[in-house]
Amino acid sequence: MMKFCLKYALGFAVTALVSISASADSVIINDPYVREPVPGRSMSAAFMTLTNTSNELQRLVSVSAPWASSIEIHTHLHEDGVMKMRQIDSLEVPAGESVTLEPGGLHLMLFGLETPLTNELPMTFCFDNSECVAHTARLFSPM
Ligand SMILES: [Cu+2]
Numbered sequence: 001m002m003k004f005c006l007k008y009a010l011g012f013a014v015t016a017l018v019s020i021s022a023s024a025d026s027v028i029i030n031d032p033y034v035r036e037p038v039p040g041r042s043m044s045a046a047f048m049t050l051t052n053t054s055n056e057l058q059r060l061v062s063v064s065a066p067w068a069s070s071i072e073i074h075t076h077l078h079e080d081g082v083m084k085m086r087q088i089d090s091l092e093v094p095a096g097e098s099v100t101l102e103p104g105g106l107h108l109m110l111f112g113l114e115t116p117l118t119n120e121l122p123m124t125f126c127f128d129n130s131e132c133v134a135h136t137a138r139l140f141s142p143m
Contacts, residue, residue, distance in 0.1 A: 025133050026054035027093060027125070032137035034121050035103075037113055046071075046108040046123070046137060049100045052093040059128040060091040067121060069112025076105055085109070090128065 032048035052058045063071040072087045083104075091106065093099045101107050119139050126132040 026056070026129070026131055027052050027058050027060075027127060027133060029123075029125055029133055029135040030098075032123060032135055033140040034110065034117065034137050036117065036139055036141040037115060042111070042113045042115060044110045044113060045074075045103075046110055047101045047103065048135075048137070049098050050091070050093050050125075051098040052095055055095045056129075057095055058093045060093065060125060061089070061128050062126045063108055063123060064126075065110075065121060065123045067114045067117060068110045071111070071123075072109045074107050074109045076107075 028051045030049040030051060032046060034046045035044050037044040046063075050060065060073065063073070065071060073089075073091050074085050075088050077084050077086050087109070091099065099106065117139050121137040121139060122134065123137050124132050124134050
C-alpha cells in the first residue's frame with residue numbers, strides 16, 4: 001500500500017512541475033481518454049487529438065503516467081489484408097495541424113495498468129524539443 005501511495009505522490013509532483021514549465025505549450029492535448037481495460041487485463045489504449053499551435057513540426061516521443069508501467073505509440077497497418085498494430089518511435093504533428101488518435105488507427109498502448117483505474121488519469125506527453133505537456137485523461141467505459 002505504501003508503494004502505491006508513494007508512486008501517486010510522485011506522479012502528482014511531476015505533473016505539477018510540468019504544468020509550471022509548460023505555460024506556452026506548442027501542442028495542445030484535446031480530450032484524452034483511456035478505454036477501461038477488460039476485467040482481469042492490465043492492458044488498454046488511450047485516444048486523443050494533438051493540435052500543434054506552433055509553426056514548427058512537433059514530434060511526440062514519449063508518454064508516461066503514474067498508473068501505467070509503460071506506454072507505447074502505436075499505429076495500425078494493413079498487411080496482406082490483415083490489420084496489424086505496429087509500434088512507432090515518434091508521432092509527427094505538422095505545424096498548425098491536428099493529429100487524431102482513435103480506435104482502429106493511431107493510439108497509445110498502455111501496459112501494466114494499476115487497476116481499477118480512477119476517473120481522472122494524469123498523463124505526461126513529451127516532445128522532441130524536450131517540451132512536456134501534462135493533461136488528465138478521463139476513463140471511458142465502452143460497456
Ligand atoms: Cu496497440
